[in-house]
Amino acid sequence: MEANHKIRVENLSLRVNGHEILKDINVSIPENKITVILGPSGCGKTTLMKSMNRLTDIYPEMHVRGRILIDEEDILNTHKDVTAIRKKMGLLSQRPYPLPMSIYNNIAFGLRISGRKKRDLLDKRVEHYLKQASLWEEVKGRLREPASSLSIGQQQRLCLARGLAVDPEIILADEPTSALDPISSQEIEKKFLDLKQDYTIVLVTHILRQAARLADHVIFMYLGEVIEQAPAEEFFHHPRTEITRAYLKGSIN
Amino acid sequence: MRRYLSKEYTFRRKIQVYEELFFRLIMLLASLLIALVLLQIVWSIFREGVGSVSWEMLTNTPKGGFYFGKEGGILNAIIGSLYLGLGATLLAFVTGLPVALFMNTWLAPRKRLVNLVRFTLDLLWGIPSIVYGAFGFALMIALGIKASLLAGIIVLALLILPIMIRAIDEGLKASPPGLTEATYALGATTSELSFSVLTRQCLPHILTAILLSFGRAIGDAASVLFTTGFTDNIPTSLGQPTASLPLAIFFQLSSPIPEVKERAYAAAVILTVIILIISILSRIFTNKYSRNTIKF
Numbered sequence: 194m195e196a197n198h199k200i201r202v203e204n205l206s207l208r209v210n211g212h213e214i215l216k217d218i219n220v221s222i223p224e225n226k227i228t229v230i231l232g233p234s235g236c237g238k239t240t241l242m243k244s245m246n247r248l249t250d251i252y253p254e255m256h257v258r259g260r261i262l263i264d265e266e267d268i269l270n271t272h273k274d275v276t277a278i279r280k281k282m283g284l285l286s287q288r289p290y291p292l293p294m295s296i297y298n299n300i301a302f303g304l305r306i307s308g309r310k311k312r313d314l315l316d317k318r319v320e321h322y323l324k325q326a327s328l329w330e331e332v333k334g335r336l337r338e339p340a341s342s343l344s345i346g347q348q349q350r351l352c353l354a355r356g357l358a359v360d361p362e363i364i365l366a367d368e369p370t371s372a373l374d375p376i377s378s379q380e381i382e383k384k385f386l387d388l389k390q391d392y393t394i395v396l397v398t399h400i401l402r403q404a405a406r407l408a409d410h411v412i413f414m415y416l417g418e419v420i421e422q423a424p425a426e427e428f429f430h431h432p433r434t435e436i437t438r439a440y441l442k443g444s445i446n
Numbered sequence: 447m448r449r450y451l452s453k454e455y456t457f458r459r460k461i462q463v464y465e466e467l468f469f470r471l472i473m474l475l476a477s478l479l480i481a482l483v484l485l486q487i488v489w490s491i492f493r494e495g496v497g498s499v500s501w502e503m504l505t506n507t508p509k510g511g512f513y514f515g516k517e518g519g520i521l522n523a524i525i526g527s528l529y530l531g532l533g534a535t536l537l538a539f540v541t542g543l544p545v546a547l548f549m550n551t552w553l554a555p556r557k558r559l560v561n562l563v564r565f566t567l568d569l570l571w572g573i574p575s576i577v578y579g580a581f582g583f584a585l586m587i588a589l590g591i592k593a594s595l596l597a598g599i600i601v602l603a604l605l606i607l608p609i610m611i612r613a614i615d616e617g618l619k620a621s622p623p624g625l626t627e628a629t630y631a632l633g634a635t636t637s638e639l640s641f642s643v644l645t646r647q648c649l650p651h652i653l654t655a656i657l658l659s660f661g662r663a664i665g666d667a668a669s670v671l672f673t674t675g676f677t678d679n680i681p682t683s684l685g686q687p688t689a690s691l692p693l694a695i696f697f698q699l700s701s702p703i704p705e706v707k708e709r710a711y712a713a714a715v716i717l718t719v720i721i722l723i724i725s726i727l728s729r730i731f732t733n734k735y736s737r738n739t740i741k742f
């Protein structure tokens with residue numbers, strides 16, 4: 194745990210209609226590592242992730258308190274432009290949501306809204322990010338076709354490329370393989386292992402084996418609370434709490 | 447005991463089957479009835495009118511004595527109607543699209559307000575067009591505007607605005623929250639989300655909204671009755687009065703002269719064909735432009 198902490202969440206609570214969905218969350222997420230958020234469904238994993246890039250802003254019923262520090266800067270209580278905060282993070286959701294435009298424009302969109310509009314530069318960048326998401330070979334001949342014509346697995350990799358194109362430092366991935374077939378899931382997992390050299394990755398999953406394969410660091414949540422956080426080794430081999438042990442044995446779900 | 451239960455079960459099951467059959471029958475009858483009435487209307491228009499549709503009628507403005515059955519055509523009404531329909535649709539679109547987008551982005555967190563707006567628009571949708579005509583007329587008098595193409599376009603635009611907004615709104619409502627989240631997550635602003643992503647996602651709905659609105663605008667008689675005037679000439683500016691197909695039908699149908707009456711039906715045929723073409727085009731375009739839409 195000597196690594197730098199890219200994200201620190203301090204005393205974060207989130208209420209919806211008087212119902213506390215996140216209860217006093219305190220976690221640290223190390224830089225250039227894969228941090229897995231584990232926990233049974235409904236425990237608040239998605240919500241925690243959404244507060245990290247302020248997607249909670251678009252749900253006015255969500256009341257957020259506490260601090261989230263990214264590079265030591267509180268992103269919750271700031272007058273800084275929220276779009277700049279979000280550009281620091283790429284998001285992969287549970288199922289892919291490509292933009293309703295061509296494959297090319299899915300990548301170029303993020304570049305254009307960041308002010309890069311020169312045609313030859315766009316071409317180069319689009320190719321670069323599609324390669325980074327291992328999608329280039331499959332789509333290089335059909336860049337002008339709609340993204341909706343891709344398979345789900347390809348769409349998810351397109352979403353990854355699209356997220357990388359806004360040049361983030363962090364990748365937030367919310368059960369990114371849950372809609373995918375085993376082969377596509379493997380590709381995404383492999384990609385994450387490559388990408389952690391350059392990115393801080395936060396991965397939500399409820400698949401224990403996936404967590405074991407990928408995690409450097411684990412955060413275990415249960416009913417809106419963080420029960421345990423530890424390096425992966427320690428978490429899987431020496432769980433500290435009774436709930437964690439029960440979860441690892443498969444008796445909570 | 448078990449036999450008793452299973453008997454009970456088969457009895458229930460039977461009732462369910464009959465119930466299903468009964469409602470399917472009712473739906474089938476209702477659909478048939480509607481189809482029949484529609485066909486009857488179209489058939490009677492074509493039967494009475496198709497004989498009088500001629501090239502001369504489509505390409506000439508009325509000559510002297512036209513309204514007594516003499517020479518001329520209704521080009522003035524055809525062009526007038528196209529001007530009115532296109533103008534009103536354009537005006538309603540450029541004002542309605544931002545409203546629909548606004549309702550679904552900036553205003554979306556205030557759910558009750560948005561629902562109130564929706565309710566109001568639905569109410570406006572249901573108001574008879576003669577009321578819009580009268581309102582437009584009163585407004586024209588108050589502002590000192592003459593009966594003209596522009597006045598007609600404005601009143602028709604008001605008439606179709608609720609349709610335009612609500613039809614686009616329905617498309618936006620159906621757009622998945624995940625797409626909005628994904629777009630925001632890229633660091634997009636709300637206007638980038640609205641105009642680059644949501645409008646594309648809802649393009650089929652937007653086209654449907656445009657064509658629905660156009661169909662309503664071009665076919666409406668009551669809103670143009672007091673507001674456009676009527677003339678035998680094709681208008682050359684927005685300030686001039688204009689003829690329109692619905693009014694041409696209305697005026698000629700009330701004539702006692704059989705030739706003129708026939709021409710009313712011919713005008714109805716032309717109007718029907720225009721609307722038919724629009725509907726078919728809308729189908730084609732909707733299919734063509736839904737290729738980018740992400741389906742869920």
Ligand SMILES: Nc1ncnc2c1ncn2[C@@H]1O[C@H](COP(=O)(O)OP(=O)(O)O)[C@@H](O)[C@H]1O
Pocket residue numbers: 209214232233234235236237238239240241252254
């Ligand atoms: N917008 C919302 N309004 C009300 N309740 C919500 C909302 N979003 C999430 N919740 C509730 O918060 C809890 C946590 O949800 P979520 O973060 O999606 O869990 P997870 O991703 O771990 O499955 C759930 O009980 C869910 O019903």
Ligand SMILES: [Mg+2]
Pocket residue numbers: 235238239367
């Ligand atoms: Mg979730």
